[in-house]
Structure formats: structure tokens, C-alpha cells
Amino acid sequence: MISNYTKYPNTWDEMFDDSGSIRNTYKNFESFLKRTPIETLLQMQDFSSQLFMDHGVTFRVYSDNKGVERIFPFDILPRIINESEWKIIDAGIKQRIKALNLFLKDAYHEQFIFKDGVIPHELLLNNKNFLREMMNLRVPNDVYTHISGVDLIRNNDGDFYVLEDNLRTPSGVSYMLENRQISRRLYPNLMPTSNVLPVDNYPEILYQQLKSLVDKEDPEIVLLTPGLYNSAYYEHAALARLMGIELVEGNDLVLDNHHVFMKTAGGLKKIDIIYRRIDDDYLDPLNFNSESVLGLAGIMESYRQGKVIIVNAPGTGIADDKAMYVYVPDMISYYLNEEPILKNIRTYQLSNPDERQYVYDNVEKMVIKETEGSGGYGMLMGNNATKSMIESYFKKVSKQPHKYIAQPILSLSSVPCIIDNELSPRCVDLRPFAISGANGIKVCPGGLSRVALKENSLVVNSSQGGGSKDTWVIKD
Amino acid sequence: MLSRVANNLFWMDRYVERSYGLLNLIKTNFNSTLDSGDYSSWNNILSTYLGVDEFKQFENYNDSLSIIKFILFDPSNANTHLNMIIKARENARSVQEHISKELWLSVNKYYLHITNDGILEKFDDNDPINFVDDLLLFNHIYYSVADITQERGNAYCFMNLGKYLERVVQSIDFISVRADKMDLNNENIYESFFWKNLLASIGGYQLYLKKYKSIFSSENVLEMIVLNDNFPRSVRYSINKLYIHIERLYKFNGLTDNNLLFRIGKLKNQLNYTTIDNIKQEGIHNFLSFIQSELKDISYNINKTFFYQIQ
Numbered sequence: 168m169i170s171n172y173t174k175y176p177n178t179w180d181e182m183f184d185d186s187g188s189i190r191n192t193y194k195n196f197e198s199f200l201k202r203t204p205i206e207t208l209l210q211m212q213d214f215s216s217q218l219f220m221d222h223g224v225t226f227r228v229y230s231d232n233k234g235v236e237r238i239f240p241f242d243i244l245p246r247i248i249n250e251s252e253w254k255i256i257d258a259g260i261k262q263r264i265k266a267l268n269l270f271l272k273d274a275y276h277e278q279f280i281f282k283d284g285v286i287p288h289e290l291l292l293n294n295k296n297f298l299r300e301m302m303n304l305r306v307p308n309d310v311y312t313h314i315s316g317v318d319l320i321r322n323n324d325g326d327f328y329v330l331e332d333n334l335r336t337p338s339g340v341s342y343m344l345e346n347r348q349i350s351r352r353l354y355p356n357l358m359p360t361s362n363v364l365p366v367d368n369y370p371e372i373l374y375q376q377l378k379s380l381v382d383k384e385d386p387e388i389v390l391l392t393p394g395l396y397n398s399a400y401y402e403h404a405a406l407a408r409l410m411g412i413e414l415v416e417g418n419d420l421v422l423d424n425h426h427v428f429m430k431t432a433g434g435l436k437k438i439d440i441i442y443r444r445i446d447d448d449y450l451d452p453l454n455f456n457s458e459s460v461l462g463l464a465g466i467m468e469s470y471r472q473g474k475v476i477i478v479n480a481p482g483t484g485i486a487d488d489k490a491m492y493v494y495v496p497d498m499i500s501y502y503l504n505e506e507p508i509l510k511n512i513r514t515y516q517l518s519n520p521d522e523r524q525y526v527y528d529n530v531e532k533m534v535i536k537e538t539e540g541s542g543g544y545g546m547l548m549g550n551n552a553t554k555s556m557i558e559s560y561f562k563k564v565s566k567q568p569h570k571y572i573a574q575p576i577l578s579l580s581s582v583p584c585i586i587d588n589e590l591s592p593r594c595v596d597l598r599p600f601a602i603s604g605a606n607g608i609k610v611c612p613g614g615l616s617r618v619a620l621k622e623n624s625l626v627v628n629s630s631q632g633g634g635s636k637d638t639w640v641i642k643d
Numbered sequence: 644m645l646s647r648v649a650n651n652l653f654w655m656d657r658y659v660e661r662s663y664g665l666l667n668l669i670k671t672n673f674n675s676t677l678d679s680g681d682y683s684s685w686n687n688i689l690s691t692y693l694g695v696d697e698f699k700q701f702e703n704y705n706d707s708l709s710i711i712k713f714i715l716f717d718p719s720n721a722n723t724h725l726n727m728i729i730k731a732r733e734n735a736r737s738v739q740e741h742i743s744k745e746l747w748l749s750v751n752k753y754y755l756h757i758t759n760d761g762i763l764e765k766f767d768d769n770d771p772i773n774f775v776d777d778l779l780l781f782n783h784i785y786y787s788v789a790d791i792t793q794e795r796g797n798a799y800c801f802m803n804l805g806k807y808l809e810r811v812v813q814s815i816d817f818i819s820v821r822a823d824k825m826d827l828n829n830e831n832i833y834e835s836f837f838w839k840n841l842l843a844s845i846g847g848y849q850l851y852l853k854k855y856k857s858i859f860s861s862e863n864v865l866e867m868i869v870l871n872d873n874f875p876r877s878v879r880y881s882i883n884k885l886y887i888h889i890e891r892l893y894k895f896n897g898l899t900d901n902n903l904l905f906r907i908g909k910l911k912n913q914l915n916y917t918t919i920d921n922i923k924q925e926g927i928h929n930f931l932s933f934i935q936s937e938l939k940d941i942s943y944n945i946n947k948t949f950f951y952q953i954q
Contacts, residue, residue, distance in 0.1 A: 223736065223751045395737050408740035419645050432649045432797065432949045433896030 240634030259509030296484025321580035370409035376604030656805035671844035
């Protein structure tokens with residue numbers, strides 16, 4: 168089975184080096200693979216799908232006006248990273264989140280970084296995620312982005328690069344936890360001897376960090392969900408359950424004298440901290456989208472008066488869009504006076520005519536993205552596009568060039584997956600989760616490894632044929 | 644506990660209980676058609692349970708099979724078994740952090756079983772009683788799992804409110820269907836058929852035989868369904884349970900407005916001091932409408948006391 172494995176060309180494979188031998192990190196796992204017939208692996212694969220289904224670890228997709236529940240495809244072979252490499256990622260993410268937090272504080276207060284000309288001011292003022300309501304508002308412990316997910320990829324040079332930062336309501340952490348649960352069932356002999364760093368304490372760390380935001384023995388913390396029909400509902404319910412906090416919907420909340428209360432069978436109960444999993448836009452119909460019924464009218468005013476804490480803080484979207492991404496290395500040197508530990512991907516601003524021309528001339532090596540896009544939509548992959556697709560895309564770009572950026576197409580590293588009864592390489596990224604609070608920044612060792620299950624695809628998003636793997640960070 | 648969560652827990656158990664009643668009724672009625680060859684009895688179930696009021700002609704065994712299939716699986720009727728389990732599971736999904744993981748797994752397995760792609764073919768290929776028994780097993784597992792894994796807090800009490808309220812409503816409905824024609828002093832053979840079936844469908848047949856031997860009189864049946872202390876589906880038993888859980892909820896939540904507790908306590912005591920002779924004196928019809936109106940009131944007050952804020 169291993170001998171039939173054909174690597175992608177010019178791609179870093181997580182398991183095999185260029186000469187085709189197994190990397191040290193995977194040595195222990197290789198011995199497992201060698202003694203396990205493919206039939207057993209396929210049984211394990213079925214077992215895991217059934218387990219996800221039975222446990223209701225599903226998301227709802229809508230087709231033909233009918234809601235169908237699907238599982239997020241899971242490949243049983245773990246993606247393995249060694250601890251020495253992880254330490255670099257860990258330090259890099261902490262550095263990055265620290266700088267981004269300082270940037271958010273600066274952007275919503277004095278705006279030194281713009282005044283000093285490090286970042287063009289219009290990037291802030293034109294940003295639709297910029298919230299005037301956040302200006303000059305002191306947030307508890309100066310923490311804006313309590314929960315962050317940083318998407319990393321490994322290029323064919325073997326280094327990790329940051330693909331994007333997710334500072335609003337990043338999701339996927341429940342899959343990190345579920346995948347590990349399943350791995351334990353799948354590898355009862357292998358797990359205990361593999362020295363895998365634990366991720367299961369994520370809910371405890373998160374709870375501690377949230378609790379650290381108020382000076383109270385037993386604060387009332389709730390998780391605000393858009394409800395049962397949201398695609399990430401499973402995650403909301405799981406996190407609430409694992410932290411032992413209430414899972415609330417907008418309808419469960421009321422305001423009294425700018426304090427937020429939830430309606431319980433025993434009357435109203437005051438809430439101190441809201442970990443919201445709804446977007447800024449839907450948070451408060453009085454301030455933002457007036458059609459929204461998901462949030463609570465007037466909650467922004469409560470927040471501004473310091474009567475409730477909203478996590479993540481509203482307005483963090485200014486720091487994680489694709490245009491601002493370019494400047495994160497500058498933020499790191501500006502605020503921390505440090506060299507970035509994790510590299511950014513070279514990014515071209517299409518509002519700059521020279522760069523636009525360069526991208527146009529080298530389009531077959533480029534991916535062009537909308538700065539406000541997400542989920543893998545609205546992109547042009549230059550290597551797969553026809554001439555007419557490229558022309559019409561550039562026509563669109565020329566109307567609002569500041570809304571687009573381009574990056575060289577990187578080859579995401581590949582990992583072996585079980586596809587059609589054999590081992591086959593698929594591209595993978597990594598989203599570790601960082602939690603910031605009064606106790607500093609904590610990063611869970613590992614994260615969510617997303618794989619592009621389509622052959623040669625680089626798109627790992629779950630909405631477009633992506634799946635996931637458990638991520639093992641193992642001690643050296 | 645959030646009012647919404649409490650309300651969903653209440654309905655989760657109500658739907659499971661209702662589905663349980665429906666499944667038993669299907670079984671019993673199917674059996675009775677095998678005995679009597681009277682297939683029109685399906686019309687009663689269709690109208691009381693599924694709100695299908697137009698009278699249909701059912702003539703043979705195949706009609707029975709297709710109507711059972713309809714009662715179990717019709718996706719467009721909100722009261723079919725399928726839709727009740729979907730709703731029970733939807734409620735469970737929205738309160739996952741408040742029920743034991745085992746209970747969630749059992750509801751979810753029920754849901755996966757009933758929504759499985761091959762389920763209709765499975766129905767066609769199997770004996771209908773066996774098929775329904777397989778479904779009933781999921782209900783039994785649900786009750787057992789709830790019993791041994793669910794902590795005795797708010798959630799458990801709200802689930803029990805739903806369960807016993809639904810149960811008592813069902814028991815009363817069962818009797819009412821027949822109450823108009825009931826003549827406590829003048830028995831006939833058809834009555835005894837009916838009562839046997841009724842007892843079987845609510846699982847009281849064995850207990851009845853033990854207590855009254857094989858003598859089927861309306862009076863005895865009524866006494867058992869309404870007043871028996873140990874029959875878990877009797878009105879008195881269910882009302883006692885409702886009282887216990889409401890009292891606990893008052894304690895857990897520090898409630899001071901005693902209206903609901905007062906009403907359920909009063910009804911409980913009234914039933915505890917009622918004999919079958921009292922009911923005969925009062926008239927079965929009057930007695931049933933009294934209980935029904937009390938239940939309506941209690942149900943309204945449960946809503947007002949615990950869930951009112953959601954409206």
C-alpha cells in the first residue's frame with residue numbers, strides 16, 4: 168500500500184521526503200500502516216463516519232429546499248507534526264495575535280500606525296468591517312480577539328506560511344476535539360505510545376480565559392448562537408456543553424437598565440460575558456443590520472457602558488481581511504519591534520497599477536481573491552482558468568481594483584489520505600486556535616487540519632469538498 | 644435553566660410519549676382488524692391522532708398495511724410517527740447540553756433509524772407488528788436511558804412534565820372516545836372487545852387480568868385507567884407524578900407564585916379521594932370533562948409559570 172503511493176509533483180509531502188522515504192515524524196505510524204491491511208483501514212473509515220453520524224456531529228446543507236444533515240468528511244490517517252516544528256508555529260501565532268491585538272487597539276484609538284504612514288489610512292476608512300461604535304472604547308484587558316484561528320499552509324520549501332487570520336468567529340475547534348476522540352477509538356494501541364500532545368483541555372482554557380475578563384468569583388458566561396439551523400450549531404452546542412455554560416439564542420435575552428439578562432424558568436438572570444457566535448452585522452439591529460433577529464437590540468450600548476462583555480469584541484474584522492493581511496509583518500515590527508516568525512505569502516495589491524500588470528502577465532502562477540471574500544468563493548485560480556475567464560475577471564477587477572489582491576499559487580503540502588481504497592496524496596492546511604485573555608495567549612497544540620478531498624484541488628473549505636484529519640503534535 | 648430550554652425539554656418528552664401511544668395504538672388496531680375484519684376502525688385513529696377527518700373506505704389487509712405506512716411515515720402530516728420523532732430529536736438537539744450524552748445518542752439513533760433511506764422497503768418486507776415492535780424498542784430504550792443517566796434536576800422534571808401530561812391526556816382521550824356510548828350498567832360483548840383492545844394498547848391488559856380476572860366490565864376498566872395507584876398509565880398515577888415534579892421545580896427555581904402548585908395539588912387530592920362510585924354518581928361524561936378542563940388549566944399554568952417568557 169505504501170509502495171503504491173504517488174506523490175504530487177513539486178509538493179512537500181508530510182509523510183514522505185523527496186527521495187520517497189518516510190520522514191522521522193511518521194516512523195511510528197508507518198509501522199502501524201505496514202501491519203494493517205487496507206480492508207482494516209476501510210473498516211476504520213466506515214466506523215468513524217458512523218460514529219460522527221450517531222453522535223450527531225453534523226452540519227445542515229440545503230438542497231431542494233430540504234435540509235439534509237451531513238458529516239464533515241473525516242480521513243482517519245492523522246496529520247503528524249513534531250514538537251520542535253510546533254514550537255515555531257506556537258511562537259509565531261502568539262507573536263502574530265499579540266501584534267494584531269495591539270493593532271486593533273491602536274486602530275480604534277489613536278491610530279498611530281496609520282499616522283506614521285505604515286499602513287495607508289484609507290484601508291481602515293474604506294473597510295466595511297470598521298465599526299465607528301468601537302472608537303475610543305476601552306475593552307477589558309485590551310483584548311479584542313479572544314479566540315483566533317490562524318490558517319497555515321506548508322509550501323514546497325518546507326516552511327509554514329500564514330494564509331489568513333480569522334479573528335471574528337472562527338469555527339472548527341469542535342472538529343479538532345471530535346477528531347481526537349475518534350482517533351483514540353481508532354488507534355487504541357498506537358495513541359498511547361505516540362506521545363501526542365493533548366488538545367482536550369481547550370474548553371477549560373477557553374473558560375479560564377473568559378472568566379479572567381471579569382473580577383468575579385462565578386461570572387455568568389453564555390454562548391450566543393444563531394440557532395439550530397446554523398451550519399456550526401453542533402460546535403456551539405458542544406462548546407457550551409464542554410464548558411458547562413448556557414447556550415442562548417437572541418430570543419432568550421432581554422435588557423434591563425442596559426444590563427443583559429436571560430430568561431429562565433426561575434426568572435431573569437444577569438449575564439456577564441457573551442461568547443457570541445454570530446457576526447457583527449447581526450449582533451444588534453439598532454446599530455447594525457436592522458433586519459436581524461439573531462442578536463439583541465441595544466446590546467452595543469450595554470457593551471459600551473461596560474455592563475456586558477462581548478467576545479470576540481465587535482469590529483475585529485478590520486484586522487483579518489485580505490487587504491490588511493499584507494501589513495501584518497509591518498504590524499509585528501511596528502508594535503513589537505520583532506521579526507515575524509511565521510512568513511506571510513507575497514501579496515500583490517491590484518489597486519497598484521504596476522503590481523496589477525505583473526499579476527496579469529504572470530496570471531498562470533497567481534490566485535486572485537476578493538479582499539472581503541471568504542470560504543473559497545470569488546477566487547480566480549490562474550492555472551486552471553481559460554483565457555476568457557481571466558479576461559472577464561480582470562474586467563471585474565478594473566472596476567474596483569482595491570477590492571482584490573493576488574498571491575502566487577503556493578503548493579499546499581500533501582498528506583496521504585484513503586481515497587478509492589488506496590493511499591493517495593491530498594493537499595492540507597492547518598488551523599490552530601489561539602485564546603487570548605488576562606492570562607496571555609494560549610495556543611492548543613495541533614488544530615484543525617483540513618484536506619482538499621478532490622484530486623489536485625487546493626480548496627480545503629468544507630463547503631467545497633473539504634474534509635478534515637486529526638492533527639497530532641508529537642514529542643520529539 | 645432557560646425558559647426556551649425548559650420548553651424544549653418538555654416537548655421532547657411529549658413527542659416521545661405521543662409517538663409511544665401512537666405505535667401501541669397501531670399495533671392494537673391492527674390486531675383487532677385481524678379479529679373482527681372491521682377495517683373502518685382506522686378512521687378513528689386517523690381523525691383523533693392525525694387530524695384526517697374525511698372518512699375513508701378500508702376493506703382489506705392491504706389497506707391496513709398502507710394506512711399503517713401512512714401513519715408512520717407520511718412526511719406531510721405533522722402528526723405521523725416520523726414527524727414526531729424528527730421533532731423530538733430536534734428538541735433534543737437544541738438542549739444537548741442539558742440532557743445526558745447517552746440520552747442524546749438514543750434519540751439520535753432513533754432518528755437515524757426512522758429517516759434511513761431503506762426504511763420504507765424494510766417496512767414492506769417485514770411483518771408490520773415486528774416492524775412496530777422494533778420502533779417501540781427505541782421508545783423503551785429512551786425511557787430507560789433517561790431513567791438511569793439523567794440527573795434529577797430541572798431538566799429531568801421538565802421532561803417528566805411533558806411525559807405525564809401527554810400520558811394523562813392520552814388516557815383521558817382514549818376513554819372519551821367511547822364515553823358517549825358507554826353504559827356502565829348494561830354490558831355487551833362488543834364493549835368487551837373494545838376494552839380489551841384499549842387495555843392492550845396502553846399496556847394494562849396483564850394488570851387488569853390479575854386484578855379483575857377475565858371479567859370485562861366498563862366499570863372495572865374505568866376504575867383501572869382512572870384510579871389505579873400502581874398502573875403507570877392511570878390518570879391518578881400520572882397526576883401524582885405531575886404534582887411531584889411541579890413541586891420540585893418550585894423548589895429548584897425558588898418560585899413564590901403558588902397558583903400552579905395549588906391547582907395540581909388540588910386535582911391530585913380530588914382524585915385520591917374519588918371512587919368509581921363517585922364517578923358513576925357524577926356521570927362519566929361530567930367527570931371526564933371536569934378532568935379535561937382541569938388539565939387544560941394546568942397546562943396553561945405550566946406555560947405561564949415556566950415558559951411564559953418565550954411568548
